[in-house]
Amino acid sequence: MSQSPRLEVRNLSVRYQTRGGEVHAVNQVSFDVFPNEVFGIAGESGCGKSTLIRALMRLLPENGVSDADLIQYEGQSLDRMSEKKFREQVLWSKIALVPQSAMNSLNPVYRVGDQIIEAIRNHTSQEKHEARSRVEELFDVVGLESDLMDSYPHEFSGGMRQRAMIAMSLALDPGLIIMDEPTTGLDVLVQERILRRIREIRSHIASSIILITHDIAVIAEMSDRIAVMYGGRIMEQAQSEDLFDTPCHPYTLGLKNAFPSIQKLGQELVSIPGSPPSLLGKQTGCPFEARCPFSIDQCVTEIPKIESLGKNHEVFCFRNTDAPQMREQATSMSTWHSSN
Amino acid sequence: MALLELKDVTRHYEVKTGLIDRVFRGKPIRKIKAVESLNMVLNENEVVGIAGESGCGKSTTCMIIAGLLQPSSGEVLYQGKRVDQFNTQDQRWYRHQVQMIFQDPYESLNPRFRIFDTVAEGPRALRLWPESEIASKVESMLGSVGLEPGKYGDRYPHELSGGERQRVVIASALVMEPRMVIADEPLSMLDVSIRAGILELLKDLAKKRHFSCLYVSHDLSILGHIADRLMIMYLGQAVEIGPTTEVIQKPQHPYTKALISAVPVPDPRIKRGIPKISGDITRPIDPPPGCRFTPRCPYANHTCSENFLKLDSVQKTNHLAACHRLDVVSHESEMTSMV
Amino acid sequence: MSLAEKSSGFRSFLRTLREHYRIVHSNPLGRIGFWIVIFFLVIAILAPWLAPHDPWEMQYDKDGNFASLQPPSWKFPAGTTHLGYDLFSQLILATRTTFIIGAVSGIISILIGANIGLFAGFYGGKLDEILMRFTDILYGMPFLPFVIVLIALFGRKLEFVILAIVLIIWRTSARVIRAQTIAIKQRQFITAARARGCSNLRIIYRHILPNVLPLLLLYASFNIAWSIITEASASFLGFGDGNTISWGGMLYELWLSGKTRVAWWWFASPSLCIILLVTSLVFVSRAYEEVANPRLRKR
Ligand SMILES: Nc1ncnc2c1ncn2[C@@H]1O[C@H](COP(=O)(O)OP(=O)(O)OP(=O)(O)O)[C@@H](O)[C@H]1O
Ligand SMILES: Nc1ncnc2c1ncn2[C@@H]1O[C@H](COP(=O)(O)OP(=O)(O)O)[C@@H](O)[C@H]1O
Ligand code: SF4
Ligand code: SF4
Ligand SMILES: [Mg+2]
Ligand SMILES: [Mg+2]
Numbered sequence: 001m002s003q004s005p006r007l008e009v010r011n012l013s014v015r016y017q018t019r020g021g022e023v024h025a026v027n028q029v030s031f032d033v034f035p036n037e038v039f040g041i042a043g044e045s046g047c048g049k050s051t052l053i054r055a056l057m058r059l060l061p062e063n064g065v066s067d068a069d070l071i072q073y074e075g076q077s078l079d080r081m082s083e084k085k086f087r088e089q090v091l092w093s094k095i096a097l098v099p100q101s102a103m104n105s106l107n108p109v110y111r112v113g114d115q116i117i118e119a120i121r122n123h124t125s126q127e128k129h130e131a132r133s134r135v136e137e138l139f140d141v142v143g144l145e146s147d148l149m150d151s152y153p154h155e156f157s158g159g160m161r162q163r164a165m166i167a168m169s170l171a172l173d174p175g176l177i178i179m180d181e182p183t184t185g186l187d188v189l190v191q192e193r194i195l196r197r198i199r200e201i202r203s204h205i206a207s208s209i210i211l212i213t214h215d216i217a218v219i220a221e222m223s224d225r226i227a228v229m230y231g232g233r234i235m236e237q238a239q240s241e242d243l244f245d246t247p248c249h250p251y252t253l254g255l256k257n258a259f260p261s262i263q264k265l266g267q268e269l270v271s272i273p274g275s276p277p278s279l280l281g282k283q284t285g286c287p288f289e290a291r292c293p294f295s296i297d298q299c300v301t302e303i304p305k306i307e308s309l310g311k312n313h314e315v316f317c318f319r320n321t322d323a324p325q326m327r328e329q330a331t332s333m334s335t336w337h338s339s340n
Numbered sequence: 341m342a343l344l345e346l347k348d349v350t351r352h353y354e355v356k357t358g359l360i361d362r363v364f365r366g367k368p369i370r371k372i373k374a375v376e377s378l379n380m381v382l383n384e385n386e387v388v389g390i391a392g393e394s395g396c397g398k399s400t401t402c403m404i405i406a407g408l409l410q411p412s413s414g415e416v417l418y419q420g421k422r423v424d425q426f427n428t429q430d431q432r433w434y435r436h437q438v439q440m441i442f443q444d445p446y447e448s449l450n451p452r453f454r455i456f457d458t459v460a461e462g463p464r465a466l467r468l469w470p471e472s473e474i475a476s477k478v479e480s481m482l483g484s485v486g487l488e489p490g491k492y493g494d495r496y497p498h499e500l501s502g503g504e505r506q507r508v509v510i511a512s513a514l515v516m517e518p519r520m521v522i523a524d525e526p527l528s529m530l531d532v533s534i535r536a537g538i539l540e541l542l543k544d545l546a547k548k549r550h551f552s553c554l555y556v557s558h559d560l561s562i563l564g565h566i567a568d569r570l571m572i573m574y575l576g577q578a579v580e581i582g583p584t585t586e587v588i589q590k591p592q593h594p595y596t597k598a599l600i601s602a603v604p605v606p607d608p609r610i611k612r613g614i615p616k617i618s619g620d621i622t623r624p625i626d627p628p629p630g631c632r633f634t635p636r637c638p639y640a641n642h643t644c645s646e647n648f649l650k651l652d653s654v655q656k657t658n659h660l661a662a663c664h665r666l667d668v669v670s671h672e673s674e675m676t677s678m679v
Numbered sequence: 680m681s682l683a684e685k686s687s688g689f690r691s692f693l694r695t696l697r698e699h700y701r702i703v704h705s706n707p708l709g710r711i712g713f714w715i716v717i718f719f720l721v722i723a724i725l726a727p728w729l730a731p732h733d734p735w736e737m738q739y740d741k742d743g744n745f746a747s748l749q750p751p752s753w754k755f756p757a758g759t760t761h762l763g764y765d766l767f768s769q770l771i772l773a774t775r776t777t778f779i780i781g782a783v784s785g786i787i788s789i790l791i792g793a794n795i796g797l798f799a800g801f802y803g804g805k806l807d808e809i810l811m812r813f814t815d816i817l818y819g820m821p822f823l824p825f826v827i828v829l830i831a832l833f834g835r836k837l838e839f840v841i842l843a844i845v846l847i848i849w850r851t852s853a854r855v856i857r858a859q860t861i862a863i864k865q866r867q868f869i870t871a872a873r874a875r876g877c878s879n880l881r882i883i884y885r886h887i888l889p890n891v892l893p894l895l896l897l898y899a900s901f902n903i904a905w906s907i908i909t910e911a912s913a914s915f916l917g918f919g920d921g922n923t924i925s926w927g928g929m930l931y932e933l934w935l936s937g938k939t940r941v942a943w944w945w946f947a948s949p950s951l952c953i954i955l956l957v958t959s960l961v962f963v964s965r966a967y968e969e970v971a972n973p974r975l976r977k978r
Contacts, residue, residue, distance in 0.1 A: 187558060189602050260561040261605055262600065263607070265588065266565075269536040271538075272536075432876060450889075461877065465875060
């Protein structure tokens with residue numbers, strides 16, 4: 001991509017201090033988000049997706065510390081910016097967040113419309129009626145009827161609340177919207193409608209979107225580029241077609257073959273043995289090593305480096321040159337469940 | 341002979357309106373028709389999938405079949421015998437024959453039971469076998485769900501991961517050597533990388549141990565993978581039932597069509613259609629007598645809401661759908677337009 | 680129930696106890712309380728061998744004089760009564776009575792309370808209604824007058840003292856355990872147990888009971904503390920068993936003797952024992968509350 005990125009992140013790490021020790025929730029994560037693209041971050045629960053976002057938005061809890069070489073929004077450094085300036089000039093107006101528990105983020109005692117009007121007026125000098133007509137517009141964008149503005153959150157279904165939160169994030173025309181699991185726990189039809197709205201928003205408004213989910217199918221449909229996270233690191237990053245056509249990382253290969261598709265009835269599924277790693281303590285090797293059927297001795301003792309395969313395709317694996325063979329073998333269940 | 345048969349099974353819940361509402365505003369007690377006139381058959385060694393949106397009555401159906409909830413009317417027949425007329429002896433036998441796997445592995449294990457005791461509890465409660473035999477069966481069962489008995493038997497549930505817990509739940513159902521297993525969303529609480537493992541395990545065991553399975557999920561991709569036949573429910577009614585490939589590849593009912601076209605596909609190159617329906621699912625409170633899909637259906641006309649519906653065979657096959665206007669709907673085969 | 684199952688149940692019970700001891704122990708006050716209770720328990724068990732004198736025998740000092748109303752000394756560490764009885768020996772033997780009353784009424788009351796709570800909570804409906812109305816009636820009764828009336832009716836016998844205490848004490852534990860049972864009953868593992876074929880009784884005792892056990896132990900120690908106080912109050916008012924010594928009974932004797940203003944030691948030692956034991960029990964239960972109430976528990 002020739003454009004300059006809207007968001008640049010280099011070597012972002014986050015640790016949490018806990019009574020059990022240090023949790024290395026995010027390790028050396030680097031990525032770019034380009035204008036007007038959907039950047040998908042996929043990974044299972046506990047792999048650090050939400051933590052990554054919290055670090056970007058400066059919403060880490062007290063026991064969390066983040067550290068990065070660079071975080072830039074349109075060339076402006078965010079990590080050196082003061083807390084106050086960040087809140088006033090970036091949050092909401094440049095980067096907006098639809099949090100993971102968006103469905104419960106509305107205050108139950110205020111009308112939904114009033115809550116959004118309030119948020120707009122906190123950031124701008126708009127009059128109440130101006131803000132109100134803005135909210136009407138936004139409701140229209142996300143497909144909610146404008147008379148719903150005067151309802152209370154409990155009168156909304158889960159999908160409607162989620163859409164109201166998306167409307168709120170759009171209020172100040174941010175250049176980047178981050179959505180953490182926007183459809184998890186919703187029914188397919190509701191999910192479909194929300195995803196369609198997100199697509200429309202992107203084509204009408206020149207926002208970039210970071211979409212976080214554990215659902216490979218959703219991410220495949222929505223994203224231009226995808227990063228696959230595991231154990232607090234990005235394992236593989238590529239254009240979504242490339243990622244699905246020529247996946248190179250063993251974890252991506254596993255995930256890809258673990259998902260049943262309604263279009264391919266009767267295909268053999270693969271399951272990755274073991275369970276996601278605990279992020280307690282410092283990593284000394286590849287985090288996927290314990291579950292990886294292709295691991296070699298080096299994987300235990302050394303942390304792999306990010307290798308670029310060209311075309312914006314990056315892999316975090318020692319055996320990236322063996323990708324074609326691994327791709328072949330990964331479709332068979334026996335590869336994953338022979339003792340290695 | 342069918343292993344299980346549901347005949348016009350209906351379950352209503354009463355929603356309590358407040359006293360003030362009832363007396364002063366004249367609001368009557370309202371009924372939620374969670375399941376309405378459900379008819380279905382489960383054959384020996386068959387896996388039937390039930391799909392539908394949240395609140396459409398899937399769990400209620402499961403609880404009724406498992407005998408944990410009484411239907412308001414209708415009959416559940418197991419091997420031709422009415423389940424509600426079972427005496428104590430029969431009931432014990434039924435509890436032995438029919439097992440249930442619950443949705444939430446974090447909730448369905450007693451936190452104060454060790455894994456071994458959890459799995460052994462069913463056989464012990466029904467005194468199926470002498471203790472030594474129970475022990476050996478429990479151990480081999482733990483082995484076949486991939487949990488080493490020596491390593492896991494003594495642990496408590498909080499010492500296991502979600503996937504391991506769900507394996508324990510499966511083991512404690514299958515150790516009873518059931519003829520029929522009811523699985524209510526057994527994967528939805530699990531991490532994506534381990535779902536396939538549990539799914540394959542269940543599929544594999546169903547084949548090896550010869551049990552029939554009723555598998556409930558709102559995820560059609562998973563059902564497409566495991567079920568022989570598929571039943572689609574909408575607001576307490578079955579709207580379509582048939583062989584899985586038929587239902588998924590040639591859906592007949594407008595709701596099924598919408599549902600299937602809404603399923604995302606894990607492949608960025610495949611573009612699917614847009615479902616042509618509007619509105620949200622509601623709660624089945626005092627629904628109209630006719631088709632409950634009417635408010636959202638693009639094909640609805642006056643006949644739909646007035647006349648009571650029954651599942652009807654599509655071209656005399658075992659693929660059934662409940663819609664007054666099937667011919668119109670199937671005519672317009674391009675129900676969905678491409679993205 | 681087979682033997683293997685029983686023993687495995689017993690082992691897991693022991694394991695639970697050990698786990699609970701660890702929790703009480705990790706709380707400093709709980710630890711102190713625990714060891715004080717153990718100390719009194721040992722005294723109670725060994726009482727007849729520990730008491731230096733017969734508690735009902737007149738004592739003489741080394742000059743051969745009648746030892747009436749002597750303040751604490753080496754010979755009589757807790758002093759003597761106006762009749763020359765050794766108070767130290769009385770205290771030691773009274774520990775035993777107090778413990779018997781405390782433990783027996785504490786345990787019986789928790790057994791009754793737990794069962795009523797479990798059944799009312801589990802079955803709900805009419806049974807719940809009846810049992811809970813019954814507890815409500817007991818709640819309406821003032822505590823001491825009830826005990827006093829009962830003893831006045833049936834006589835000053837240890838059994839009736841215990842009965843009276845039990846009757847009045849079980850109500851709180853019944854309520855709390857009922858509430859907890861209702862909460863647990865709705866958890867999915869109970870439905871799972873039913874689907875597996877467990878009978879109602881099996882569900883109550885094997886599946887719900889272990890989950891209310893921490894709460895049960897908490898209330899058991901509360902109940903013991905309460906019984907001790909109740910017994911002391913009743914005895915002090917003259918409704919104790921006249922044939923045994925208890926701490927409250929010692930205070931009653933003091934009251935009868937009319938020497939309250941003179942013999943401070945006669946008053947001090949039994950009171951101190953009551954306060955010490957009851958507070959220790961409360962400390963232990965407080966330490967327990969952490970287990971029983973998960974919100975207080977550290978992760
Ligand atoms: N105990 C109850 N009292 C009142 N209404 C109930 C009760 N249980 C279920 N319902 C209602 O009955 C309908 C069907 O519920 P059911 O639990 O069977 O849905 P489901 O298809 O399993 O949904 P999900 O996918 O969310 O598990 C819903 O409208 C629900 O609100
Ligand atoms: N406040 C916290 N304190 C300590 N550890 C935390 C905290 N929040 C998250 N973690 C840990 O950090 C890791 C990543 O969590 P999270 O970002 O929430 O994952 P995801 O969003 O991918 O499910 C997990 O191991 C989690 O247990
Ligand atoms: S670095 Fe080694 S262990 Fe990690 S994914 Fe690659 S081959 Fe597997
Ligand atoms: S009966 Fe009518 S409303 Fe119902 S699905 Fe068919 S066409 Fe639509
Ligand atoms: Mg998260
Ligand atoms: Mg359900």
